[in-house]
Amino acid sequence: MITIDFEKKGKFGLSEFIYISIKEQILNGKLNANYKLPSKRTFAEHLGVSIITIQNAYNQLICEGYIYSLEKKGYFVTDISLEPSIKQNHKKDVINHVETKKQNVELNKKDEIIIDFTNNSTSVQKFPFNLWAHILRQVLNSSDEKLLQRIDAKGIFELRKAISSYLLEFRNMDVSPEQIIIASGTETLYTILSQLLDEQTIFAVENPGYHKVEKIFRINHKNCYPIQIDEQGIIIQELEKSKAEVVHVCPTHHFPTGIIMPVKRRLELLTWAENSKNHYIIEDDYDSEFRFNGKPLQTLFSYDKNNKVIYINTFSKTLTPSLRISYMILPQQLLDSFNKKLGFYSCTVSAFEQFALANFINQGFFGKHIIRMKNYYRSLRNALIQSLQNSKIAPKIQIKEEDSGLHFLLQIDSIKTKDELQKDLLSKGIKISLLSDFYYPDLTKSDIQQEKIFLINYSGIKKEQIPIFIKKLESVL
Amino acid sequence: MITIDFEKKGKFGLSEFIYISIKEQILNGKLNANYKLPSKRTFAEHLGVSIITIQNAYNQLICEGYIYSLEKKGYFVTDISLEPSIKQNHKKDVINHVETKKQNVELNKKDEIIIDFTNNSTSVQKFPFNLWAHILRQVLNSSDEKLLQRIDAKGIFELRKAISSYLLEFRNMDVSPEQIIIASGTETLYTILSQLLDEQTIFAVENPGYHKVEKIFRINHKNCYPIQIDEQGIIIQELEKSKAEVVHVCPTHHFPTGIIMPVKRRLELLTWAENSKNHYIIEDDYDSEFRFNGKPLQTLFSYDKNNKVIYINTFSKTLTPSLRISYMILPQQLLDSFNKKLGFYSCTVSAFEQFALANFINQGFFGKHIIRMKNYYRSLRNALIQSLQNSKIAPKIQIKEEDSGLHFLLQIDSIKTKDELQKDLLSKGIKISLLSDFYYPDLTKSDIQQEKIFLINYSGIKKEQIPIFIKKLESVL
Numbered sequence: 001m002i003t004i005d006f007e008k009k010g011k012f013g014l015s016e017f018i019y020i021s022i023k024e025q026i027l028n029g030k031l032n033a034n035y036k037l038p039s040k041r042t043f044a045e046h047l048g049v050s051i052i053t054i055q056n057a058y059n060q061l062i063c064e065g066y067i068y069s070l071e072k073k074g075y076f077v078t079d080i081s082l083e084p085s086i087k088q089n090h091k092k093d094v095i096n097h098v099e100t101k102k103q104n105v106e107l108n109k110k111d112e113i114i115i116d117f118t119n120n121s122t123s124v125q126k127f128p129f130n131l132w133a134h135i136l137r138q139v140l141n142s143s144d145e146k147l148l149q150r151i152d153a154k155g156i157f158e159l160r161k162a163i164s165s166y167l168l169e170f171r172n173m174d175v176s177p178e179q180i181i182i183a184s185g186t187e188t189l190y191t192i193l194s195q196l197l198d199e200q201t202i203f204a205v206e207n208p209g210y211h212k213v214e215k216i217f218r219i220n221h222k223n224c225y226p227i228q229i230d231e232q233g234i235i236i237q238e239l240e241k242s243k244a245e246v247v248h249v250c251p252t253h254h255f256p257t258g259i260i261m262p263v264k265r266r267l268e269l270l271t272w273a274e275n276s277k278n279h280y281i282i283e284d285d286y287d288s289e290f291r292f293n294g295k296p297l298q299t300l301f302s303y304d305k306n307n308k309v310i311y312i313n314t315f316s317k318t319l320t321p322s323l324r325i326s327y328m329i330l331p332q333q334l335l336d337s338f339n340k341k342l343g344f345y346s347c348t349v350s351a352f353e354q355f356a357l358a359n360f361i362n363q364g365f366f367g368k369h370i371i372r373m374k375n376y377y378r379s380l381r382n383a384l385i386q387s388l389q390n391s392k393i394a395p396k397i398q399i400k401e402e403d404s405g406l407h408f409l410l411q412i413d414s415i416k417t418k419d420e421l422q423k424d425l426l427s428k429g430i431k432i433s434l435l436s437d438f439y440y441p442d443l444t445k446s447d448i449q450q451e452k453i454f455l456i457n458y459s460g461i462k463k464e465q466i467p468i469f470i471k472k473l474e475s476v477l
Numbered sequence: 478m479i480t481i482d483f484e485k486k487g488k489f490g491l492s493e494f495i496y497i498s499i500k501e502q503i504l505n506g507k508l509n510a511n512y513k514l515p516s517k518r519t520f521a522e523h524l525g526v527s528i529i530t531i532q533n534a535y536n537q538l539i540c541e542g543y544i545y546s547l548e549k550k551g552y553f554v555t556d557i558s559l560e561p562s563i564k565q566n567h568k569k570d571v572i573n574h575v576e577t578k579k580q581n582v583e584l585n586k587k588d589e590i591i592i593d594f595t596n597n598s599t600s601v602q603k604f605p606f607n608l609w610a611h612i613l614r615q616v617l618n619s620s621d622e623k624l625l626q627r628i629d630a631k632g633i634f635e636l637r638k639a640i641s642s643y644l645l646e647f648r649n650m651d652v653s654p655e656q657i658i659i660a661s662g663t664e665t666l667y668t669i670l671s672q673l674l675d676e677q678t679i680f681a682v683e684n685p686g687y688h689k690v691e692k693i694f695r696i697n698h699k700n701c702y703p704i705q706i707d708e709q710g711i712i713i714q715e716l717e718k719s720k721a722e723v724v725h726v727c728p729t730h731h732f733p734t735g736i737i738m739p740v741k742r743r744l745e746l747l748t749w750a751e752n753s754k755n756h757y758i759i760e761d762d763y764d765s766e767f768r769f770n771g772k773p774l775q776t777l778f779s780y781d782k783n784n785k786v787i788y789i790n791t792f793s794k795t796l797t798p799s800l801r802i803s804y805m806i807l808p809q810q811l812l813d814s815f816n817k818k819l820g821f822y823s824c825t826v827s828a829f830e831q832f833a834l835a836n837f838i839n840q841g842f843f844g845k846h847i848i849r850m851k852n853y854y855r856s857l858r859n860a861l862i863q864s865l866q867n868s869k870i871a872p873k874i875q876i877k878e879e880d881s882g883l884h885f886l887l888q889i890d891s892i893k894t895k896d897e898l899q900k901d902l903l904s905k906g907i908k909i910s911l912l913s914d915f916y917y918p919d920l921t922k923s924d925i926q927q928e929k930i931f932l933i934n935y936s937g938i939k940k941e942q943i944p945i946f947i948k949k950l951e952s953v954l
Contacts, residue, residue, distance in 0.1 A: 121626045129624075132829075133617040140610040147606075148797040149598045184661045184801075184825035191668060195696045215821060219672045221698065320625040322828035324661075344692060348661035351799035352609075353827055 018057040033079030065262020080264040114429030119460040139355045153345040155182025156354040162361040184324040184348035194220035204244030208438035226440035233261035252288040258401025273308035287317045291404040307331030406459040412452040428472040495534040510556035542739020557741045591906030596937040616832045630822040632659025633831040639838040661801040661825035671697035681721030685915035703917035710738035722755045729765040735878025750785035764794045768881040784808035883936040889929040905949040
């Protein structure tokens with residue numbers, strides 16, 4: 001039986017401590033690949049805890065790829081060793097929907113949009129306008145000289161300090177304020193990285209993925225290659241072939257597929273980065289605060305022992321995209337070159353709002369706001385999914401990757417093509433993206449991705465719009 | 478005698494209308510080069526206005542280079558025709574202080590700075606904190622959905638509209654909101670321009686000049702050449718030789734020399750731009766709101782009839798640099814390519830502050846704030862200059878280019894070198910830049926610029942610091 005030394009439990013919850021203990025024993029090799037873990041019931045009795053406690057710990061381990069379950073057989077330790085022979089297993093390319101040519105769906109833009117599932121805006125009812133105005137008033141009342149002075153290139157120290165404390169408390173990340181760079185949106189951070197890294201740096205992004213990232217690297221005159229993902233995330237062999245030096249990934253909640261990169265692929269990716277001094281991984285952690293079952297997953301940044309991960313996060317999802325505040329954490333060697341090369345800049349975010357956000361975090365409002373928003377989004381998502389499942393078209397639809405984040409996938413069974421479906425929905429005022437919209441055209445593949453999978457970006461819709469959506473969807477199918 | 482048709486005066490003041498009438502007659506050739514204008518007294522009697530009225534009109538015309546005065550002879554029309562033979566006259570290079578090598582003044586950074594003349598911050602006592610908090614509260618109270626939505630790449634329409642109205646009312650510039658791009662600081666605008674223009678575009682900047690501009694173009698991997706200026710601004714022949722396609726200038730108040738580019742050089746520069754479809758002029762109008770005698774000068778943008786000028790301005794000087802709001806006006810063809818190439822961006826300035834600034838302008842507070850700040854800076858500048866002129870060291874100093882803007886030049890007569898003076902002042906807590914700091918090293922010239930000219934950037938100092946500064950300066954000289 002596995003040992004769990006409860007004397008070291010400290011401040012951790014039961015479930016969390018069991019999860020951590022098993023994880024450590026897998027990582028340090030005490031538990032070997034394919035080792036069969038005790039059943040939930042046996043283990044619960046042995047430790048004198050509830051079955052739910054064990055289940056939560058196992059779920060977290062499965063989610064991060066440390067263990068796997070086989071139906072009616074039980075739970076086993078994943079083989080996370082990095083031999084090349086094993087690497088080949090990841091080439092399955094379960095997801096290889098590739099478009100040969102982007103088909104232009106003629107969208108009649110004049111149609112009035114009633115429900116927009118492509119919109120990233122956050123809920124107006126839930127934004128703490130009063131509190132924000134109050135905190136801004138606090139900041140402005142201080143009439144402090146600091147409010148009007150040129151802002152350090154990295155941002156205001158008070159905000160970097162607040163983010164550093166938040167990351168330690170809520171994400172278990174130990175980061176010095178000196179490593180943190182504030183900027184007006186993630187887009188600005190990509191441009192800063194383009195300016196910071198060598199002129200000839202070659203970038204890679206995930207395919208499918210968030211096209212803006214690739215666009216910004218190209219606008220900054222960089223070569224940037226889309227790299228295919230399989231069911232575990234970016235395919236390392238394809239990355240190696242591409243000769244890319246810096247790769248952009250969303251390991252905790254891939255956009256748009258929702259895939260979580262398991263620990264093994266994470267370690268492989270880190271190994272890839274360690275193989276060359278110019279290799280870096282950009283970890284885009286855009287919405288991992290919104291994991292509905294359990295705590296946010298451990299970041300790739302936290303696995304990294306060799307200063308290879310550039311961590312990026314934003315307040316666009318947690319507060320609002322219109323605030324334009326994002327940040328990144330730079331590894332030491334890039335930090336030195338940032339200070340030397342770009343230290344003359346003034347930070348791109350207003351000092352007033354930086355101080356306000358620092359106060360908002362330090363006074364505990366940010367933590368509370370995330371909890372409130374998580375509850376709100378969970379309830380919105382549940383209502384939407386239940387309405388879909390209780391609708392007349394329930395047999396024709398399948399919901400995927402709904403576990404976390406502010407979007408999920410909706411697969412539709414229909415005699416219509418995906419483009420016809422998209423067009424018909426638009427003509428009824430429903431704006432919605434296809435999963436295939438997020439693929440880069442790949443001329444080496446001839447099979448056209450025709451799966452009818454839609455991206456349901458639900459953060460901006462209202463609960464009362466759900467019945468309207470269901471009705472429209474039923475009428476189209 | 479010159480005709481002034483007062484029936485067309487409309488809303489203009491007397492002085493302004495006389496200035497406009499004469500300017501038009503010079504531009505359309507009715508008044509020839511070297512035509513002798515009536516004396517102030519004769520003209521005043523003829524028109525039935527006061528001498529002061531004529532004097533103000535003549536001063537404005539002199540300032541912009543339309544007329545010149547010869548002592549005891551009177552006022553004459555400048556030759557603004559563009560024949561090459563005449564162009565040669567501008568090669569005098571009165572200002573040709575060139576450093577062969579930047580000398581590293583060892584500044585002891587540990588010394589406590591008491592007065593900082595290198596600081597661009599604005600006065601804390603004068604920033605309208607209460608009003609700003611009040612307007613932000615107005616904006617946030619509206620809880621409008623627009624506040625939380627993704628912001629158009631160009632910025633929020635309401636702010637662009639407000640700026641457009643302001644420019645028409647206060648600067649006589651007719652600009653559509655569609656042409657205006659909002660960004661988080663002028664630095665961001667230079668990066669946007671680097672991304673917008675062709676990858677191979679060659680840039681030029683003024684020498685001496687504001688080094689950040691050149692730095693940002695270089696960081697964006699652009700070639701950028703410093704071009705020498707003479708007493709009228711950038712030397713067109715040098716610009717032509719450089720093969721640069723896009724040139725950055727501050728025609729209305731050159732930084733740091735304070736030179737105003739006269740109309741003739743402006744027309745020459747516009748002619749240079751019209752000669753190639755890839756040529757553009759970036760007009761940086763960073764502090765022309767603060768002209769103490771008379772209205773702000775006409776912008777180069779207003780002279781441009783061929784869509785060759787990219788106009789840039791900022792709220793850093795008029796409000797505060799820590800707000801990070803600047804804007805540019807794009808000519809039509811660049812606007813089309815902005816929409817196509819960069820239209821996917823979200824604007825880099827917070828929606829809350831964009832709406833607040835729009836309200837601040839629309840409710841008339843911005844116009845009033847500029848008047849208040851102009852009075853404040855005028856009084857600060859006068860107090861500083863008078864204290865210098867009444868000090869023991871008055872015979873050893875000369876004040877230059879103090880007519881407008883938030884800085885002037887102070888030339889010092891001393892047996893010490895310029896670097897010794899700078900170092901001695903720093904050891905007494907006075908941080909101050911040398912004019913020579915703003916020159917680019919030019920290896921083709923061997924004469925070292927050793928003039929003891931300092932840049933007095935006074936916007937951030939307090940009135941009560943003036944006697945301390947004078948005492949310290951006396952003790953050093």
